[in-house]
Amino acid sequence: MAPGQTTLPVRDYDLAATLDSGQVFGWRERSGSWTGVIGCRPVRLTPTLDAIEVETPGPVTQWDWLAGFLQTEVRLESILQTFPDDPPMRRAAAACRGLRVLRQDPWECLASFILSSTKQIVQIRQIVALLRERFGDPLAALAGEPPAFSFPSPEQIASATESQLRECKMGFRAPSLLAAARMITDGHFDLQRPAHLPRLEARGELMRLRGVGPKIADCVLLFAYGHDSAFPVDVWVARALQQLYFPRRRATEKRLQKFAETHFGPHAGYAQQYLFHYMRTKNPQRAAD
DNA sequence: TACCAGGAGAGCG
């Protein structure tokens, strides 16, 4: 096999659902293959029946970074078993079988979700793409693909001006992104720290950053720091909880948060991602009424 | 056109 290619055996892995469920914003599908960038490597992923075919430019000696990002070694069945056994959860789990929670780079995840507030997923993708092109490093391209760019580092963002960032269509989120980048480059925020803290302390740490509230903090805890019990409540998930679990009475945001803490178990974040993807893709009309 | 989007923060009672 060529040095830039490998085959990753997988089971219970729905690559499309995983890459298109609003946890990452830099992946595109074309004729059955997904292309994106992990760290400084452009990657093309092609799912087959029981594996993922992988292609990346240049020689590669080990693939830990890829298995880590894709979380291919996680036994999905043992996670699904911890979901509550109620009708809504059974429906969501059945509808999204193979959906995984990725393990992303903390900075890229944090920055992306700072940009996500009150934005549609298509728009977040556009903002992130502009950021990469204008402030990231150009990378060796995959055969047949346009040039790719790394996600700009905190240093690269910190050296930009607010108006340059606003030109990437991020609007009022620009000062928050800039402040976060500067906190990191100035040594006032340690990206490694949340990795070693209990979930609630890590959450508080992230919320020191301007533009990072409970929801965005929970997204970063779940998608980057591996806190599986973090349960981000956005408009879609709030709607899902309201309609599926409290159809008769109106529940406050705080009530929903508290319910989620106790109801979904140790992998609540996984359950949340299933509910989110289910509501957005499989059951859109239910979201309307 | 009017409304909404993987929210957060500030002001108010």
Next chain:
DNA sequence: CGCTCTCATGGT
């Protein structure tokens, strides 16, 4: 705590 307003931009 709970409510309301603003922030910027694009899709539907």
